[in-house]
Amino acid sequence: MLYRNMLKPLLFRMDAEKAHHLTIDGLHTASTIPGVNSLLEGLYGVKQTAALESTLWGIHFANPIGLAAGLDKNAKAVAGFSNLGFGFMEVGTVTPKPQAGNELPRLFRLPEDTALINRMGFNNVGIDVMAKHLEQTAKRTIPVAVNIGKNKLTPNEHAEDDYRACITRLYTYGDFFVVNISSPNTPDLRSLQHGDDLSRLLAAVQDEMKLQHQKHGGAAKPVLVKIAPDLGTDEITYMVQTIVASGVSGIIASNTTISREGLTHRHKGEAGGLSGKPLTERSTQLIHTLYELTEGKMPIIGSGGVFTAQHAYDKICAGASLVEIYTALIYEGPSLVRRLNEGLQQLLHKDGFANITEAVGSAHRHR
Secondary structure, eight states: OHIIIIIHHHHHTSOHHHHHHHHHHHHHHHHTSTTHHHHHHHHHOOOOOGGGOEEETTEEESSSEEEOTTSSTTSOSHHHHHTTTOSEEEEEEEOSSOBOOSOSOOEEEEGGGTEEEEOOOSOBOOHHHHHHHHHHTTTOSSOEEEEEOOOTTSOGGGHHHHHHHHHHHHTTTOSEEEEEOOOTTSTTGGGGGSHHHHHHHHHHHHHHHHHHHHHHOSSOOOEEEEEOSOOOHHHHHHHHHHHHHHTOOEEEEOOOBOOOTTOOSGGGGOOSEEEEGGGHHHHHHHHHHHHHHTTTOSOEEEESOOOSHHHHHHHHHHTOSEEEESHHHHHHOTHHHHHHHHHHHHHHHHTTOSSHHHHTTHHHHTO
16 A cells, blocks of 8 residues: 555656666665664565465475566665565676666656666676675575676677576576576567577576586576567477577566557557566467476466466466566565465465475466
């Protein structure tokens, strides 16, 4: 109620990107004040229940709801987000060198469509500053994934060097890593999703992860690939074959879309990636396809248009082991995380599942 009645009207009167920075900076500052973390946890924390717990890649997730990449680009508010009930979160996308991103304005709200369009362009502080931020939150309470990309000026034939650099610098700080090759806002980045480019890039990423594991020891850390929703059937099939052959640990489906189908808001013509409710069904169908193509053997994180527990549950039943939110958090506020978890428990109970893992891919078993 506090967010919907007071904070949201204030933030939505501001420029979208200014509101974004105010939120991140505010959450960062609040988490440094004694007692605030406990207050946030009391207001928005999620009661832990065995029904929602799972373990993937040797990592424990207290619940399946995570924060997608793009909100905390620089890992500045990890401590704050850790107290909002999330089961995990992504930071980034980060690139080796700092970069300013695309020209302003580059973030647009579409309230009538319950959506966002962004063309941020991987604006971030770079791997060295992110490393400092993550070091300051080493005692975080949830798993953190580092979403990595290439700098805008790095040609695709040298992209693997940028991904290697991100892994080398940040390996000790991330619980797992996400290879972002699907943002529509970096020129030619999506070309890395196809053919030899994808195979070569993932081979380099896997090699670097192996080198860092040998250097630092401990359990091997997983790597996931984040893909676009704007792919044809043949493209998805070939991509999945390459991803599976590379030996990576999972797939995130999906990034933002370049489609504008069904939009009504005046910003619908803005260039960039679209997120929010228009992506709900598209991303869920992509999860269905991925689950079938991988025969349910490769974990999937579902992302795109999750506003209700039913949306999250549909993605889980389609084959997602975990689910991420971003745009819905902007529209609904932090209490959404608790509502999603409580709703998921009710849906699991209704269908006779004792644990969330039993529901993963269940839509395929009922076909």
